[in-house]
Structure formats: structure tokens, C-alpha cells
Amino acid sequence: MKIVTIIGARPQFIKSAAVSQAIIDFNTENLGETVEEIIVHTGQHYDSNMSDVFFDQMNIPKPKYHLDINGLSHGAMTGQMLEEIEKVLQTETPDWVLIYGDTNSTLAGALAASKLHIKVAHVEAGLRSFNMNMPEEVNRILTDRVSTILFCPTDSAIENLEKEGYKNLDITIVKNGDVMLDASMLFSAFAKAPSEKLPNSFLLATIHRAENTDDPNRLKGIFKALNTISEEKPIVLPLHPRTKKYIEKYNIQLSPNLFCIDPVGYLEMLFLLQNCDMVLTDSGGLQKEAFFFEKFCLTLRDETEWVELIENGFNVLVGADYNTIVDAYNEKSRSTPNFSMDLYGNGAASRIIIENLLKFTI
Structure with missing residues (x-):
């Protein structure tokens, strides 16, 4: 299975780092490169400290493609990303495009892949603020609609999708937990x-x-x-x-x-x-x-x-x-909440993503 991962904003480095590590672990367990990941960095945010941490210190694969697209209006940025990501996908011909969250990089990756009839997997799907003045809300709604599989971190995310009629669409919904929890567990030491x-x-x-x-x-x-x-x-x-x-x-x-x-x-x-x-x-x-x-x-x-x-x-x-x-x-400041409640899974969200992508790869 070949995956092209689209990242561009700082939180996406963190999320993708956890999934990339899960891919490395999966390949090690299966004695071969069962899953190939190609990372595309759009350049929406660039922070050398973050890159050093996740692509060097943590032994995560470095991006194969740097698009260096930033500092533009929403429309110009998304349009340029769409054009350049399309070129990458035509070259790489992956089984899946894997995208995270709700940035312009997320939406551009989803649109480029869907127009080329490449399957799209959206991590952190189903989240809603119900504030359409937020560009992130527009991005996440549009991304969910053109995706093939929606990885939801919570029950409320799944409920949002059900209320919007996603059960009637040819889209797979999976509750996998939160990859941010995976990352916190992986890197807290x-x-x-x-x-x-x-x-x-x-x-x-x-x-x-x-x-x-x-x-x-x-x-x-x-x-x-x-x-x-x-x-x-x-x-x-x-x-x-x-x-x-x-x-x-x-x-x-x-x-x-x-x-x-x-x-x-x-x-x-x-x-x-x-x-x-x-x-x-x-x-x-x-x-x-x-x-x-x-x-x-x-x-x-x-x-x-x-x-x-x-x-x-x-x-x-x-x-x-x-x-x-x-x-x-x-x-x-005077309260002591009980944090033992399981709201975001047990740290296996990234592994569930890999297993489901393999399951639905034809």
C-alpha cells in the first residue's frame, strides 16, 4: 500500500509523526515495507525546530516534496497547493491520500486527490464548531464530503456526521480515537x-x-x-x-x-x-x-x-x-476533576488508521 501524506501546519507535524511511527512499527512487525509513505510538506507553516524534532530526532521519514507555498490569501494559497499537489499525485499514483485536520493544506489535498479519483482518508473528521465564519469550519466540512474514509476521534464527531446524512453516502466512518493522544504518549518522555x-x-x-x-x-x-x-x-x-x-x-x-x-x-x-x-x-x-x-x-x-x-x-x-x-x-482552581475517563482512545488511534487503510485498499 502506498500513501501520500499531505501536511503543512505545525499541528499536522505532530499528528503525522504519530502515524508515521505506526507505519514504521507495522512494517517492522511484518518484516518488510508493507506500507510506503510519501510525505508532502506544503510549506503553509515552516518551523525548523518542529522539523528537526519530528524528522530527525524521532526517526520519522522526511518529506519527499517541499512545495513552499505560504504567505498568501486563502484562495491563492489553496489554489497553488491544489495545482502542485495534483502534480505530485500524478507522479506517485498512491492508493491513498492521507490528510489531517482543517487547514488549507487539508482541503487542497482532498480536492486534488478526489478529482484524480484517488481515495482520501481524513484524520480528525466530523469535528464541527458550527461557526461558518471560521475558515477551518469550511475546510473540514468540504474535506469530509469528498473523502473516502473518515477517521473520527470522538463519539460526538460521529454524531455530527450522522446528523448531516453521512450514513446515506458511500463513505466509511471509523472511530479510531485521537492521534494527538498517541503523539503525547510517544513524545512526552x-x-x-x-x-x-x-x-x-x-x-x-x-x-x-x-x-x-x-x-x-x-x-x-x-x-x-x-x-x-x-x-x-x-x-x-x-x-x-x-x-x-x-x-x-x-x-x-x-x-x-x-x-x-x-x-x-x-x-x-x-x-x-x-x-x-x-x-x-x-x-x-x-x-x-x-x-x-x-x-x-x-x-x-x-x-x-x-x-x-x-x-x-x-x-x-x-x-x-x-x-x-x-x-x-x-x-x-479549587476543583479536582477525575481525569480517568476514556474520551480519546487508548493511544492506538494511529495503528487503527493503518489497519483500516490496508483493509480498504483494493
């Missing part, structure tokens, strides 16, 4: 501290979504709350360049107990997750990783795709309102 000096006890915060950074009222509300909370417990904030730009633009003052550090790689983020007391974030992936490392999460958004975290009390949606954020922190 390699976690390393950031270079900056950290407080002995701290909260972890990340803010990067345009809905927060580009809106002065939302960003001011969030940082007013972070400043207040940091007076009780220091906060470590790996500062996204866009967030930094708007902090300066809106002249937002930061508490000295708010430790802004440079953006960190995945292994440093694992260290911060392992050692923090709570997470405050507008990131999708970090909400789950907080759960993996048994940390309560306050989500600085008005909606989330990971509704099971909300429903089971591991996460609270606090938006950007000062009072809501501070009140939720005060309440949840």
Missing part, C-alpha cells in the same frame, strides 16, 4: 524545558486566534483577566507573533507576573503542560492536551469542537469576558 527561567508554580496560557487578537475589546478583556489571575498564580505565556503585534498596537499593559516567553516547539510545550497547574487557551489542540496531562482548561473562545471536554467538566468556555474568565478560574 522527550519533553524539555524552554530556555527561559520559569516560576516554580505556574499556569500556562496561549492566545493566537484572529477572533481574539484582531478584536481590541476581546484581547483587552483577556489580558485584563490574565493580569488579575497572575497576581495569585504566575502565568507563562509563549507569545505568538500576531498576539505580540496587537498587544503593542492596542497598548495593552502586562503584569510582571505574566511571563511572556518566545514561541516554543512541541517538546517544550509538553514540558509546560506537564508542569503547569491549569491551561488557559484559544487553541483547539491544547484543550485536548490539557486533558491528556490531567490539567483543567479554560477555553478563551465562544465555542469549541471538543464538546466532550465541556460536557464532562474538564473544560469551560469563558470567551473573552473579564468577569467570566476570572470567576471560572476562581471556581476551577
